[in-house]
Each structure stands twice: as C-alpha cells, then as structure tokens.
Amino acid sequence: MSDHRDETRVAYDGVVDLYASLFADRLETQPFARHMIGAFAELVRGTGNPRTADVGCGPGHLTAMLDELGLDAFGLDLSSAMVDHARRAHPALRFDVARMENLPVEDGSLGGVLAHYSMIHTPPGELPALLAEQVRVLAPGGLLLVSFFGTEGPEPVRFDHKVTPAYSWPVERFVELLTGAGLGTVARLLHDPASERGFLDTHVLARRP
Ligand SMILES: C[S@@+](CC[C@H](N)C(=O)[O-])C[C@H]1O[C@@H](n2cnc3c(N)ncnc32)[C@H](O)[C@@H]1O
Numbered sequence: 001m002s003d004h005r006d007e008t009r010v011a012y013d014g015v016v017d018l019y020a021s022l023f024a025d026r027l028e029t030q031p032f033a034r035h036m037i038g039a040f041a042e043l044v045r046g047t048g049n050p051r052t053a054d055v056g057c058g059p060g061h062l063t064a065m066l067d068e069l070g071l072d073a074f075g076l077d078l079s080s081a082m083v084d085h086a087r088r089a090h091p092a093l094r095f096d097v098a099r100m101e102n103l104p105v106e107d108g109s110l111g112g113v114l115a116h117y118s119m120i121h122t123p124p125g126e127l128p129a130l131l132a133e134q135v136r137v138l139a140p141g142g143l144l145l146v147s148f149f150g151t152e153g154p155e156p157v158r159f160d161h162k163v164t165p166a167y168s169w170p171v172e173r174f175v176e177l178l179t180g181a182g183l184g185t186v187a188r189l190l191h192d193p194a195s196e197r198g199f200l201d202t203h204v205l206a207r208r209p
Contacts (some may be wrong), residue, residue, distance in 0.1 A: 005078060005099060008121045011164035012058070012079035019163070020059035020085055027065070033116075033147065036189050036203040037062065040112065040145040041069035043186070043205075047141045049111030055100045055134070056118020060086025063093055066114065076103065077118075101130055105137040113138060115146040120166040124156040127174075131181040138208040144183060148174065150190055150202030159197065168199050178206045 012019070027034040044052055050072040054063040057075030059082060066073035067090075074094040077083050086095040098104050100118065113134045122130050134144055151157065153170030175185055183206035190200045 004121065004123060005101075008164050009078045009080075012077075013081040015163055016059065016079070016081045016085045019082075020061075020089070024059055024061045024089070026061050030201075032189055032191050032201065033203060036145065036147075036187075036205065037065060037114070037116075038069060039187070040114065040143060040205055041066060041071055043143050043207075044112035045070055047111045047139070047143070049139055049142065051110050052112035052114065053103065053105060053110055053137065054114045054116070055103070056115060057086060057095065058082050058118075060090050060093065060095055062114060062116055063095070064090045066112075067093055071112065076100070101126075101133055103133055103137050107136055108139045110137050111139060111142050113142070113144045115144065117147050117149075119146060120148055120161065121164060122167070124167060124169075127177055128180060131177055131183075135181050135183060135208055140208055142208045143186070144178075144206045144208075145203060146174075146178075146206070147201070147203045149197075150174070150200035168197075169202075171200065171202055171204075174202075175204060178204060182209070183207060184209055 052071040052073045054075040063075035076098040083095045149168040150171040151168045156167045185206045187205040189203045
C-alpha cells in the first residue's frame with residue numbers, strides 16, 4: 001500500500017543531485033543552525049556517549065559535520081538515492097536506508113539524534129509516534145535536536161514544499177509534543193525567515209531525562 005512515505009521517498013530520489021548541490025555546504029551560510037548543531041554536539045559529547053544518528057540525513061553533509069565535531073555519527077534516510085549519494089560523498093561514514101518511524105537501532109543506545117528538517121513531511125497525527133521512536137533509541141541524558149518550519153500558530157499547516165508537501169508547526173505545539181514524548185526542552189532558537197513564505201527557522205534541543 002502506498003503512503004506519504006512512498007511519495008516522500010520517490011520525490012527525494014528524484015532530486016538528489018540538485019539537493020546536494022544546494023545544501024551540501026555544511027550550513028556555511030546559516031550561522032544559527034550551524035551553531036545550534038555545534039552546541040548539540042558539545043552536549044552529546046558531554047554525555048560520554050558520542051553515538052549519534054542523523055535521521056533523514058539526505059546527502060549526508062550534516063552527518064559529516066557531526067563526525068567533524070567529534071561524534072560517532074551515522075546517517076539514515078528512506079531515500080535510497082540519497083543514501084547512495086551520501087555513501088559516495090562520505091565513504092568513511094555509515095549510511096543506511098531506514099525509516100525514522102522504525103529505526104534499526106537498539107533501545108537506549110544513542111547519545112544524540114539529529115532531525116534537521118526531516119520531520120517536516122510527517123502528517124501531524126503521526127508526529128507523537130515518530131517522536132516516541134526517537135526517544136526509544138536515546139540513552140538517558142541523550143539529546144534530540146529537531147529543526148523545522150515554525151509559525152506562530154495556532155495549527156500545523158500543510159504547504160507545497162519544493163520537493164513534496166510539508167507541514168509548518170506552531171513552535172509551542174511542537175514543544176508540547178516533545179514534552180509529551182517524555183523529553184525536557186533545553187533550548188529553542190527561532191529566527192526568520194526560513195523561506196520566502198516567512199516561516200521561522202526553528203531549532204529545538206531536548207533531552208531524555
Ligand atoms: C528536507 S530533507 C533534509 C535532509 C538533511 N537532513 C538536511 O538537512 O539537508 C528531508 C530528508 O528527510 C528524509 N525523510 C523524510 N521522511 C522520512 C522518514 N519518514 N524516514 C526517513 N527519512 C525521511 C527525506 O528522504 C529527505 O532526505
């Protein structure tokens with residue numbers, strides 16, 4: 001049966017080279033996102049468990065950044081074409097095809113999970129289960145950094161993202177979901193604009209107690 005993940009996979013399979021050429025700069029022109037990932041990496045290193053998943057890793061540029069920041073990072077993506085690209089671009093790192101909804105990772109084994117604009121295509125009703133799966137793989141004290149298109153609300157809104165439909169999220173509503181998944185929020189960074197639509201570029205860092 002086809003579902004939204006199949007649509008997302010096919011859409012990203014078709015834009016690998018374009019996507020990689022646009023976004024493979026390791027956030028050189030995005031200082032806020034870059035420094036939030038730097039803070040995430042520092043905190044993950046501080047847990048003593050550097051094992052970190054970059055979920056929805058796309059072409060793998062942020063997995064490579066996490067590696068450079070001293071983490072034992074690996075990438076997962078549902079698009080096999082993205083994973084092929086990531087393997088070619090970063091042969092020393094591990095990349096696998098996997099869905100964020102069903103991570104091939106043991107319970108409580110990771111110090112960190114990075115979800116950089118990779119939960120944006122998930123229908124709002126599925127977000128609680130998706131977040132629960134990320135919490136499952138985090139060790140106590142482990143950190144999740146999630147980035148998304150934020151709004152002032154009141155509801156998530158579906159919009160025509162350039163690759164495949166996506167959702168913008170009221171920041172407070174997303175934070176409530178993180179809290180509901182059992183995470184404590186550590187930091188939020190909001191700045192604008194994330195796109196010509198005026199969404200807030202939003203990064204929320206949360207920790208498993
Ligand atoms: C907007 S791109 C972000 C890629 C990368 N994280 C970055 O920041 O450049 C979204 C990525 O998430 C992946 N993705 C979306 N839904 C997914 C899911 N349910 N499981 C695994 N990967 C998913 C897509 O295939 C795509 O590569």
